[in-house]
Amino acid sequence: MTYEMAHRALPDLWATLAGADAVHGLYYLLMHGVFALWDGGPVALRLPSVLATAGAAAGVAALGRELAGPRAGLAAGVLFPLLPAVQRYAQEGRSYALVTALVVTQTWLLLRACTERAGRRRRTWWAGYVLLTVLSGLLHEFALLALPAHGIALPVSRAPRAVARAWGRAACGAAATVTPLVLLSLRQSEQVAWISVSLAGDIAGFLLPAAVGVAAAAVVRRGCAAPAPGPRLHTWALPLLVVPPALLLLASAVRPLYVDRYVLYSQAGLALLVGAALDRVSRPARARRALVPVLVAAAVPALWPVGTQLRDPHSRTDDAWAVGRAVAQASRPGDAVLFVPASRRVWTLSREPASYGAVDLALAASPRAGHTLYGTELPAPGIRSRMLRVSRIVVVHDPARDRREADGRERTKKATLRAHFTPCGERTVGAARIVVYERGSRC
Structure with missing residues (x-):
């Protein structure tokens, strides 16, 4: 999170802090200066x-x-x-x-x-x-x-x-x-x-x-x-x-x-x-x-x-670099990536799905464009509609945060996966559970 926030332009950073993470605002500003001097x-x-x-x-x-x-x-x-x-x-x-x-x-x-x-x-x-x-x-x-x-x-x-x-x-x-x-x-x-x-x-x-x-x-x-x-x-x-x-x-x-x-x-x-x-x-x-x-x-x-x-990298429950690599390895060009809950998009901010040919399925506006921490997602019906148009989804899941951040969007994601997709592969990286789902009843 620090790396991505510190790389935002100052107007974008200021607009984001007005709605989220103001408690770390001075630190992000300091790190913005550090990266401006030496990235x-x-x-x-x-x-x-x-x-x-x-x-x-x-x-x-x-x-x-x-x-x-x-x-x-x-x-x-x-x-x-x-x-x-x-x-x-x-x-x-x-x-x-x-x-x-x-x-x-x-x-x-x-x-x-x-x-x-x-x-x-x-x-x-x-x-x-x-x-x-x-x-x-x-x-x-x-x-x-x-x-x-x-x-x-x-x-x-x-x-x-x-x-x-x-x-x-x-x-x-x-x-x-x-x-x-x-x-x-x-x-x-x-x-x-x-x-x-x-x-x-x-x-x-x-x-x-x-x-x-x-x-x-x-x-x-x-x-x-x-x-x-x-x-x-x-x-x-x-x-x-x-x-x-x-x-x-x-x-x-x-x-x-x-x-x-x-x-x-x-x-x-x-x-x-x-x-x-x-x-x-x-x-x-x-x-x-x-x-x-x-x-x-x-x-x-x-x-x-x-x-x-x-x-050791394995000591980090939130090793964003390792999670980003694992998501990229699990994805094929044209695959969809889905974050459950949406806040776990933070794990891939340093390497977004588009960089390796995948699509962030629920995203309506990127974190920078929407001046948010994790991006703005589509309404629940829009997420469901997009999910039903793809044949393979890589789901980045955090069970520890699932219960605390449940809302209509998150419930729609899980219900659609249960009804229309089959889990075909799973990998755990720290706190992240990366599951590959395929459309239909078999892999």
Whole structure:
């Protein structure tokens, strides 16, 4: 989706965002500029995320150094890009790595504003904090969930009331600036209708890192013989780890919205806590000498399979390049291609059926021509009429989205296939099920 949207002309992109996907509008605009400078295909698509992850790792190291010392900062900065979720989105052509880098940097700026004496430099830190909060919110509005984490960290770390009041003004100003985008995206909420929250998957995926973070925080606190002056790491890192995903899960009780990548920046809190805990337990020289080889011996076999699997194309449930190739291989010149549901047309935007002689059967207007994400389809009777005029249809099906995006068009597609066509071949590529149907009762 990013690749296709970023290649649209600016007037077309603007017209599309007015009706859909406004939440990613700034990111598409940024990537439009990247491709204008260098149209490097998948490499150019993913390079900003790689660079942002490197910047976020440096920011995590700077935060750890500021809060717990240079060794804790180094451990946290090294650990952060090794976390599986961070590894995954470091290579995705989406905004999540960029948002993470901005949230980590704005957290560092807030910390500097809290510890700086009143004057011009403090005002500079506050201005930078507001600017980056607005930018991260415009890249993805759920970046604003970092604000409650910061709001909790300030009193817990015993920040002066003047600092808390200044933060309140900065947070309100930044949130007010992003509010128009939030209101616009609420009118486009049908785009997240596919989200469902799983007890076994999503909630467990939140509780496990939270439990590790709480345990690491306990190790860090036990290592402190007496309360240290100024901010302490666990009072900042634990809210960043727990609060944003917890708030998104609570909101999902009203409307399912929780997806872990929406709050990827919370992983910075986990890296900070575990890095500080490792620093704490390795303080004695003898323990430090023993700890390093043990950690290396444990980390390499644990992380190598994860890192290798994440870099394999089969790890992507939405590998559009692979789906597009598979659809092209299943199609013959003159065949019809049908998407069930229509939103799965996104899988072939980089290689449209017309490019290999097939016909997009239900399409009335292309995504660019209609200023939509997935194209405009014919009314149900028109789709049925076209289906009955062809002898072979390649159906690109996504069972996971089928139930959530069912409407009259989708029901007509399936009913016509059942009544007049026979499935003659099937292939699964990630989340896509590609089925070849032939007219009549036999293949």
